[in-house]
Amino acid sequence: MALQGFDKAYYLGAKLAELQATQPEWVGKDADFLETVLSNVYGLTAEEHYAQYGWQEGLAPNQYFSAAEYKLAKAQQLFDSGSYLTLNSALAAFEQAWDGQDPYQHYLQWGAGEAINPSNAFDATQYFADKLAALQADPATAAEWADKTATEVQDAFLAAGLTAIEHFMLYGEDEGLTITPVPADEQVDAGEMTPMVGETFTLTAGVDTVAGTAGNDTINAFIDTTGTSDRSTFTAQDTIDGGAGTDTLNIFTDNVGSVNKVFPAFATVKNVEIVNVYNDNTAAAFGDAAKFQGVQQLWQIGAATDVTNLGASTAAGFRDVAALSQTVTTATGNTAATIALDDSTGTLTTSGATTVSVVGEKAAAAFTLNVNGTGTATALTVDTAVATTIAKNTDAAVTLNAGDSTGAITIAETTSLQNITTGTGNDTIAAAGATVKSISTGAGNDTVTINTNALSATSTIDLGAGNDRLVLNFAPTAGVTLSGGEGTDTLAVAKATYTTVSGFSPANLAKITGFEVLEFTDALAGGDSFDIGKVAGITSFVAGAGVTTGSSATITGVTPGSSVTLAGNASNNGTLVVAVKDAATGENDVLNLKLNKDYTEDNDGTSTITPVSTHVTASNVETLNVESTGKASATFAGAAGNKADGVNNTLSLTNDDLVTLNVTGNQAFSFTSNAAMTELATIDASSVALQATTEGVAVTIDASAHVSTSTALTIIGSATGKNVITGGATDDVIIGGAASDTIISSEGADTITLGGGNDIYKLGAATDSVVNARDVITDFNANTVGQGTNGAATTAGAAAVAARNGDVIDLTEFNPTLVNVAVLTNASDATTFLANSAGAAAGVAVNVALDSSTGTLYIDGLDDGVADSVLMLTGVTTIDAAAFLV
Template sequence: MALQTFVQEYYLQQNPDVLQAVLQGVFTSAEQHYTLYGEAEGRQPNPYFEPTGYYTQNPDVLAAVQAGAFSSALEHFEMYGATEGRQPGADTFNEATYLADNPDVQAAVDAGTFTSGYQHFVLYGANEGRASGGSESPSTGETFTLTAGVDNLVGTAGDDTFIGDSASISPADTIDGRAGTDRADLFLSDDETLNATGVEQFFIQSTGDDTFNAASVEGAEEFWSNRSSDTLTVSNIQNNATLGLLDTDETFNAEFRAGVIGDDGTLNIATDSSDATVNIDAGTGNTFTTLAVAAVNGSSVIEIDGGVASYTSIETSGEGSVSLSDDTVEFDSVTSVDLQAAGGSYVDLEDNALDVTVTAGAGDDAIEFGAGEFNTDDSVDLGEGDNTLVLGDADLSTNAIVTAVNAASGVSTLASTATTDVVANVGELDDVSTIAAGLGGSVTGSAATGGNAPVVAADAAAAVTINGIASSGDSVNVTNDLTGGQATAGTGGGDDAGNAAAGLELNMGTDGANDSVSISITGNSSTIEGGQGVAAGGGDTAGEAGVGIDAREFETVNISADEDLTVARGAANGGTAATEDTLVGANATVNITGDSDVDLGTVASAAADASNRNLTINAEELTGDLTVTTGDGNDTIVGGDGDDDIAAGAGVNTLTGGAGRDEFNIDATDNSTVADHSTITDFQAGRGGDTIDGGAAAYDDLTASQRTTVSEADTLDDAVVEALGFTDNTNWTAFEYDGKTYALFDGDDNATFDQGTDIIVELSGVAVADVTVDNFV
């Protein structure tokens, strides 16, 4: 049924995006939008009802609406809430007080003319000037819509809204907003201008590289690019108005009139969930020396353009977060950065060569300096938060950088934008526990030096090398591809090749009993790859290829994947091949979390003793897809929620796929015997279930009598022999023995189990009758 107290004029005034949608036919009415979306978005249907507050105060109503008993919180309030004495989400109306103060309304309610005093108040009483009985009185105004003719609009004492588009805006139109905080919502498809006084806010949407000429606009306090889909230019701005960005990724050109700013102005920018360039033409006689950015909501990225290095200070504020950079020279004169009032800020001073004072607060903040520019003459206090100091230097382990970083406060992450040979020693840094690499793009290690007497061969450099990692676990944050330096051949007889390096090399500080390190993948999908090997060439030895990740000193490796990760060894390229992609420590555990796909390639332990090469791969908290192969230990692999690809190594392994449709790669190289075989703990049999990739896709489904014969064998060895006798060459089958189900592959068509040719794997909890040909690929 229709809502009795929904005020269409108010709703469209407060929500110009809904007005546009109704005009375009997306919704049949404002009330339809409110019922379908608006209430859930917290939009008010009239000035005196706040749905979010009503739900908070009345969880029983929320449950009833979710169950379909009411179309909305407003419908409940109209039917029951007002007469039950519930408040409309805020103290803007009191039913009992209103009826007591207005006996004529009480009589009309008793007669059934109105369902409640609230209905009368919203529809009539407020306009009649009657008191609501509540303690809060919202300021209301009216909505005015420009027409194709010449308009002369005069606002009220309330907060008015003026709406127009390129079909209705003309230079002859005049708007006088009068009192209140008034707003103009302009939807441009062409260049426009109008005359306006007393209108404080202009929300302008550009759809075709449009210009709004503000030469005849007086008293405007804010100009917003409002969800623009193309460049917006506001020219001839008459005063130091705030520039706003609302949910737009398009350039905002702001051109100020000569002399309206002075020689020491503050450029105020407000932003909400935008990624845009703000291009400033300050105008003759105007200079902005302070940039003040308010991150109103959400996360924004803003580039400041204008070609003038006039700013000496930067300030940020607001509950949102913002990343600030300049186009060329705009931040070159900045000496003061104040981030204390913002929810989180990133300021890029890459080209600034001055001494800078940086002060931040409780948010997660970051400041960036160019290569060679950060030293003890800079004063950096990043406050509480999880804060990052970003440098353009590749070698973060120099004495000068270590000293300067330790002199700074609040730095928990030290990052590099360098793209070659990033090196850090986290053990020398007092407060830093995370090193971040790849912020400037993909990182590549320098190539090796081949032997050329008297020059001795030197191995390549890793793309990123982190030394001095604490036994309790420091971390590295990877934001781009890492590729180890490639091998280089020797040039003469007896001259060795220089070996390739890892993409990421992690080294302990002081060795402990159970050393750990964490790797996080953020920002971009990343491939961590070893450098290529090389053939012997003119020398005596070939160059070895590098592994992707070398964490051989660590017993625990934690990987968090917000973005996809692929780890790969370098190509042999005629040289000595690497045998693993990810190298870890003795009896190591690799924990994998996150919502992206992770491909670790072959994970193996560097332990010399085979008894110390038993790995645990735990991806139980990974929601993306896992791809992993293990080495020759007795390994435990647990997949996550994705469609995992798990390959057992040569040991006796325990495999758990988790949710998703998983593929278990098991072939004759797993070296299983009848007694010592791998187990899949949660195999999902049948069509649409998990699969085993190994041997062949053919499957022999034993008859009932054959299954009986196998199950009645004296020993498991005998059962295997019986099953092999019923199975064709290079086919799989499945049988049950002693309450357990096994998948068996006959690799050589004889009646004995041959290690290295035949395969057996236990399928825990699976009924043999459920196994089908669909489970083998």
């Protein structure tokens, strides 16, 4: 496969220049000669030479890519994410992860999609912007691209399998586009990042003096095992000076003894930037950062002790520590602490720091940071790149600023924090209402809960960007400022609180903005009626605790196209009447309905499906989009042998104007139409896909009440799960899915596609499919496994479900004990067979004849010689008794 963006002329020219600079015999030779040598002598094309040798020699595939600059741009991205302490460490991590592979391949596979520049000479972002401008200026494409962005141009390139480089080479240059260098202040300096390889020093059990080089040296303090007992190699009077470069000291400690366990007397360590203490289960006493002069990273690995005297330029690192419980104390006069985590979790307490930065990656479990501050400071600053629970242990601090954090922050309720600012993570904050002056959560999907008492009239909450949630457990005082910000934001309150808030004066209601969803946290009851539109911007509703059983409640002010969610305990299954604002008969008004009731997830070997009934009235809604889902009590862990639990959402709907019912979701869904739904034309549940290992039927649709004078109905079952579908009295179109479905006949001449799986067509009544109104099965794949020896077909009909290899027709409507089947070449012979077979068999027989010339199946269910039912099996030319259930 050709290498995208490979420029043969450029590559041969670059390789020739390299040869001419180092080998005089190549002077005067041209690129054609070089190509001939590569082909005749080495058996390689120019592209093959690049793939095998060229990139390792520092050559580029085209003039726009620089491996050194690209790697540094990728390192800058990693460093900016907060996962690495230095740009050097980010570069080293990338080089280790991509070791032995061409950086250009990384650009093609990942970097182009991440908008990383291939070199300082090629500003990919500007190229996308220039291409967008060209599209918008071209009359042929202006309308299509008028409201689109440069990011959408990039997405279009990626969808077409093109990088910005390849597009320019193939099309852009001819279109008049140009290459723009990366702005000077955004360019990377690969020259500064060229690593200087130093030397490796190994300490002995004696007195060592290490004078480092100008490169990146490594000093190892191993355990000396050469004697009768283990000995330390980091010993008294050792003198270690790392010199220039980024140097590393590795100290290896033992498990139970005293080998390399403490900083030795009279030893000195300076100019060593990274110290790694490898602890074998128990922590050594190397936590005093002041003893490592000039250290930038002090890592404790495997186990840890408290860190003391931490300087402003030193990070206290913890790697592979399963249960942190240490204290990090800053040096006298220093109020800033940096903590680095690598696969470690637990609780760290800082002492003396009012500014704390957390970088790296934690383990899967929770990480808690206790910030003690100085005892008198009123403001604390935390900058964390990992998910962190923050607690403070000083009542003096009333302001917490974590606005630069990218990790998710959790803050439990405190009686003293008045001002809280968080960053771009998905934050969770609980606060006492009367204490809060301001909360600002920035970007991220955040949740803020106000407990204990009410927000005051001067309190301000700004949830920023993201899909956020504000829970008010007490009605706020009029005058409070609440802003949901950008995104789809939810205001969650009790009914009484909403009554209070919606009764604010217009001036005070105007201070509540940016919320799109109203959620009631208590159950709606009989006679309740609420207009959710009293708070500007709210268009959707969540019944967080449902509607009490046997009662009916009404919600008005829901705008067309908005959402209503029914949640909470499944036992609260009363009727919710939804009045869509300005909805009218004959219009295409849309309502989105989410069924999200609670259920228990046991994480065991049984898939327990809880039946849930939901009653909704939604008049004047022509299109209803239903999401069938549920809220599990626990996450399904997916252990071997376990099966997921779930719900079966049964929707009871009152809506005579319904035209289209679309169903999605990961939980089972059941729906029965009624005779008044005469306009109902489509039920589409193709997107219902049960979560993995959930058992049972995914979709049950019963349209048997659909009268013959109604609009013809199309029913589409789940594409992946089992379906049980009953049509109506019109000429329906019914489509199954890939699983083993059951399609039950109904009046009318239906067209049925069973789909994959071993399906069942059940004849519900003899008159459901007759000569002049016959059902057509477009893809019947007959089962051939019967109940005889080795699966032979017999008059007993189809084998048990697990043994079948195809579809069957269920004739149990006639209560037979056996089935006789014949295949004939025309309709006359088929009907003659029925007449001749009447009463001939011992037992209650159903006689079936297939006209192989047309695929018409004649069924005499009463054994009286006359066809009671007629089916059309498209393309079927043979069939036997194994294809029938009796």
